[in-house]
Amino acid sequence: MTKVTMTVNGKSVSGDVEGRTLLSSFLREDLRLTGTHIGCDTSQCGACVVHVNGEAIKACTMFAVEADGTEVGTIEGQANADGSLNVIQQAFQDHHGLQCGFCTPGMVMTAAALLKDNPKPSETEIREYLEGNICRCTGYHNIVKAIMAASGQDVSAIAAE
Amino acid sequence: MYAFDIERPASVADAVAALGAEDAQALGGGQTLIPTLKQRLAAPSRLVSLSGVTEMQGVASEAGNIRIGGATTHATVASQVGGTYPALADLAANIGDPAVRNRGTIGGSLANNDPAACYPAAALGSGATIITNKRQIAADDYFQGMFTTALEEGEIITAVSFPVPEKANYQKFVQPASRFALVGVFVAKYSDGVRVAVTGASNEGVHRWSAAEDALSAIFAADAIAGLSVAADDLISDLHGSADYRAHLVKVMTGRAVKAAS
Numbered sequence: 001m002t003k004v005t006m007t008v009n010g011k012s013v014s015g016d017v018e019g020r021t022l023l024s025s026f027l028r029e030d031l032r033l034t035g036t037h038i039g040c041d042t043s044q045c046g047a048c049v050v051h052v053n054g055e056a057i058k059a060c061t062m063f064a065v066e067a068d069g070t071e072v073g074t075i076e077g078q079a080n081a082d083g084s085l086n087v088i089q090q091a092f093q094d095h096h097g098l099q100c101g102f103c104t105p106g107m108v109m110t111a112a113a114l115l116k117d118n119p120k121p122s123e124t125e126i127r128e129y130l131e132g133n134i135c136r137c138t139g140y141h142n143i144v145k146a147i148m149a150a151s152g153q154d155v156s157a158i159a160a161e
Numbered sequence: 162m163y164a165f166d167i168e169r170p171a172s173v174a175d176a177v178a179a180l181g182a183e184d185a186q187a188l189g190g191g192q193t194l195i196p197t198l199k200q201r202l203a204a205p206s207r208l209v210s211l212s213g214v215t216e217m218q219g220v221a222s223e224a225g226n227i228r229i230g231g232a233t234t235h236a237t238v239a240s241q242v243g244g245t246y247p248a249l250a251d252l253a254a255n256i257g258d259p260a261v262r263n264r265g266t267i268g269g270s271l272a273n274n275d276p277a278a279c280y281p282a283a284a285l286g287s288g289a290t291i292i293t294n295k296r297q298i299a300a301d302d303y304f305q306g307m308f309t310t311a312l313e314e315g316e317i318i319t320a321v322s323f324p325v326p327e328k329a330n331y332q333k334f335v336q337p338a339s340r341f342a343l344v345g346v347f348v349a350k351y352s353d354g355v356r357v358a359v360t361g362a363s364n365e366g367v368h369r370w371s372a373a374e375d376a377l378s379a380i381f382a383a384d385a386i387a388g389l390s391v392a393a394d395d396l397i398s399d400l401h402g403s404a405d406y407r408a409h410l411v412k413v414m415t416g417r418a419v420k421a422a423s
Binding site: 002018019020022041042043046049055056057058061062063065066068110113114129131132133 | 163164166169188191195199257259261
């Protein structure tokens with residue numbers, strides 16, 4: 001076992017992990033932060049996307065040991081300080097960007113990473129950035145709309161074909 | 162996954178020492194190795210993570226070459242190389258997805274030499290030099306067939322040096338499920354000739370298309386390869402595309418790369 005220490009959603013945490021313990025397992029099973037979802041466990045679906053030092057990564061494809069000393073952000077840290085939904089989360093609600101909600105934590109974390117680097121993305125840029133996040137319910141249109149709205153852009157132009 | 166120990170050395174020397182242990186294996190970004198471990202297709206007793214080796218990270222320009230550290234992520238190459246070698250930056254920007262690009266590394270990709278990976282095409286198509294802790298290996302000598310390279314046990318890719326071409330482009334026809342290359346072609350024009358490297362197509366892994374190189378070295382235009390054809394004999398045939406289909410794509414993607422080269 002190896003002791004790891006990291007900052008998760010602004011709070012310092014530590015734990016003893018095996019070499020093979022994935023960051024997703026550490027977050028869910030040791031820290032009980034179960035908002036990070038395991039969809040495929042093969043780095044295809046993106047439900048486990050979290051931020052490590054500000055960058056979106058798939059937590060099922062990174063060992064917890066490698067996150068030692070980093071700052072990790074998960075969906076549990078996304079809400080505003082008063083507990084209300086942040087602008088991306090609120091936009092997902094307003095634009096019906098989720099149905100079953102399983103992919104949503106990864107979608108929100110990926111959207112946050114996109115908007116940090118590219119505050120006014122085009123529809124094409126949003127769709128390309130979501131390449132590694134799979135949603136089986138919405139058909140993506142409303143997710144794209146939500147991200148457009150969260151970036152303060154007009155969503156009426158997005159085709160709902 | 163079977164259990165293993167994991168080490169995080171901070172220097173190349175420490176990483177090489179750690180890899181001396183029996184059944185030790187290097188871990189780059191893990192975007193291929195971790196799924197492989199999950200499927201129990203590999204069972205190292207010890208992993209040596211290279212992500213903490215800062216001397217293997219980053220990009221530097223030097224006398225007509227661009228040198229990329231072996232532990233540099235695709236995202237870093239995509240964001241930092243565009244001004245010097247745009248074709249290489251574009252290639253890196255289209256590997257996998259954004260989260261994969263934030264972890265996957267150039268050294269990991271080249272060490273794995275997946276027959277459908279993008280970076281082998283760039284390295285071979287640019288005549289790059291693979292720099293390890295022991296030696297420098299020309300790309301022409303480095304790639305030795307599907308998942309096979311000139312690397313010896315415990316040898317680490319510390320950097321890759323790409324001669325910057327006059328013009329280059331990479332065209333990838335994606336396999337729609339995996340987004341790996343069904344066929345990818347990297348074309349690079351240098352003052353002394355043109356190189357054409359093909360990935361995704363062959364049972365032998367990445368390879369050069371010498372007939373196209375000769376034609377394009379004479380006249381750098383898509384029409385120059387109009388009379389050529391690609392033999393389907395050694396090409397991959399699977400549910401995503403027959404060997405004949407891949408042979409056709411090699412020519413089409415080469416033509417597109419020549420047209421788009423900048």
